[in-house]
Amino acid sequence: MSAHGRSSRYGRYTGGPDPLAPPVDLSEALDAIGQDVMAGYSPERAMQEFLRRGGQQQRGLDDLAAQVAQRRRELLQQHDLDGTLRQVKELLDKAVLAERGQLARDVTMDDGDRALREMQLDNLPPSPAAAVNELSSYDWQSSDAREAFEQIKDLLGREVLDQRFQGMKQALEGATDEDRQRVDEMLSDLNDLLEAHARGEDTDEQFQQFMREHGDFFPDEPQNVEELIDSLAERAAAGQRLLNSMSPEQRQELMELSQQAFGSPALSQALDRLDANLRGLRPGADWSGSERFQGDEGVGLGDGTGVIQDIAELDALSEQLQQMYAGARLDDVDLDALARQLGDEAAVDARTLTELERALRESGYLRRTSEGDLRLSPRAMRQLGKALLRDVAQQLSGRQGQRDLRQAGAAGELTGSSREWAFGDTEPWDVTRTIGNAVLRTVGDGGDPSTGVRLDIRDVEVAETEARTQxxxxxxxxxxxxxxxxxxxxxxxxxxxxxxxxxxxxxxxxxxxxxxxxxxxxxxxxxxxxxxxxxxxxxxxxxxxxxxxxxxxxxxxxxxxxxxxxxxxxxxxxxxxxxxxxxxxxxxxxxxxxxxxxxxxxxxxxxxxxxxxxxxxxxxxxxxxxxxxxxxxxxxxxxxxxxxxxxxxxxxxxxxxxxxxxxxxxxxxxxxxxx
The missing domain is CATH 3.40.50.410 (von Willebrand factor, type A domain)
Known part of the structure; x- marks a missing residue:
């Protein structure tokens, strides 16, 4: 509790790189890179290989890519795409069962009328789409049956909208006629905006006006028409890939059922118009891909489209993590997407690798030649050489007569004499004589050595050593x-x-x-x-x-x-x-x-x-x-x-x-x- 009586809460730093985070350790990376370079790898490839393998306490790109691949397999093995058809079939069975019960209980009904209705229910086609189409004009006697059948239309409307606009299925649950009218108006204005943009006739004011009137349908808040198109086309293309992933029978059923969405064929026509506009504006999107789902957890059109988008995001992450394209950098990895798909820990690992790559490139250990090739810098060579020298010292340390390599460079045995330092001398200072010279000079200059002395280069003497052979x-x-x-x-x-x-x-x-x-x-x-x-x-x-x-x-x-x-x-x-x-x-x-x-x-x-x-x-x-x-x-x-x-x-x-x-x-x- 603070002094003002308010509790303090601490969370993860979100203002960029954490200023309190410890710097990345380059020693392990440099050692591994140096070994690979000496094995014949280029420094660029050696660095990429280390980032792929990771370190002793750090997962590498290969580990993250394997996790991405596993997540993709799980999605395909978990889901089945007939979720909407299952729900329609369940509601249809519920409506027919309730209607049969009402027909059996209603003693006031004319026997001929009852027999005709029962015959119609008995002879419904096995196809849910054909059955729903045949019952679209049926005069339901049971209120429960009528409600279940209306739920089919409502479900279909929310599903086909959710296939294009994420979150629509939940947002329009229990929607009123006024809500559906707003959807119709939004689709009409959206298609007008996209068609004007395709002709080059749209204006910023037209986009702003559209967002003022219909912005609540777009929670991602696009800032211009291009961002709006990108978001819509990504979702629409995923929805098309979802349909492509279905069996021909499933796809045909859903195409026919979509005509019953909200009981209004106009909605289906508006969505077809929207799909055509988006295909024309973003022909490079993946409209033809498909996936093979093998699970038993049914998903509807909206949720299935979300799964397809997740798979597409995982595919993009896989490409980013593989770093196989020209000019690849770890800065390309979408950390937000990685956190969504694999969790925060994976994003932290990727961020650490990114910081490690940046530190390696900016540390001075790697440098670009005039030809553009990456090379180990002299600084990196010195550090790698020192590490190798330490290894040799460890090998020699157990042998008879070993001596610490740090002393191996002395200029020779000390003679006990000293001389004035000269430029280029590497011999150790004679500290006693150097300080004595400083004291004598201070006294000679009229100073008081008890208050301290300052060394001058003229005071320095070095210990003489025996000459050693060059x-x-x-x-x-x-x-x-x-x-x-x-x-x-x-x-x-x-x-x-x-x-x-x-x-x-x-x-x-x-x-x-x-x-x-x-x-x-x-x-x-x-x-x-x-x-x-x-x-x-x-x-x-x-x-x-x-x-x-x-x-x-x-x-x-x-x-x-x-x-x-x-x-x-x-x-x-x-x-x-x-x-x-x-x-x-x-x-x-x-x-x-x-x-x-x-x-x-x-x-x-x-x-x-x-x-x-x-x-x-x-x-x-x-x-x-x-x-x-x-x-x-x-x-x-x-x-x-x-x-x-x-x-x-x-x-x-x-x-x-x-x-x-x-x-x-x-x-x-x-x-x-x-x-």
Missing amino acids: AAVALCVDTSFSMAMDGRWVPMKRTALALHTLISTRFRGDDLQLISFGRAARQMEIEQLTALEPWHDKGTNLHHALLLANRHFRKHPSAQPVLLVVTDGEPTSHLEPDGEVFFSYPPHPLTIAHAVRELDASRWLGAQTTFFRLGDDPGLARFVQSMAARVDGRVVAPELDDLGAAVLGSYLGSRDPGDPMSYDAFFGGRGFWVG
């Missing part, structure tokens, strides 16, 4: 089709991204060159490699990859060369002197010779070499073993899950053999050594 790293990854076929494509990309992240964040002085080699080799940026789609590249050109690696080493003559080669096959192609690619399987001796020559060049440049052999091919094992032995290199045969840890551990050991995070410390005794 490395020039070449990671050569096999991108032949066998890598994709045997499930090695994604681990290869994950390894490259983890190494790239480690070097770019912890060892900024090192220079990494990524080289892919299939039929030919090429230098690649990390964004290119992670987005590379697998394709049938026939050939493994190790010669070309080593040639590019040696070119990278020569560009950094003062750095320690580190050569890392990930492959699952023997070399089957090489570059000819004219630049053409030579391919041969089984491997040609000349191809092997070219690869050996470039590997020897790597050794002359001082490269520390590690081969990472994927797979159990004996020929590959012999080849890699002989190549590594030739240059005093290492061979590692890791499981795919350990590939990233193997490559990063080898890099760390190769760039600084005295580092406690060396290769031997991480992999000794693990069974990875092959030779």
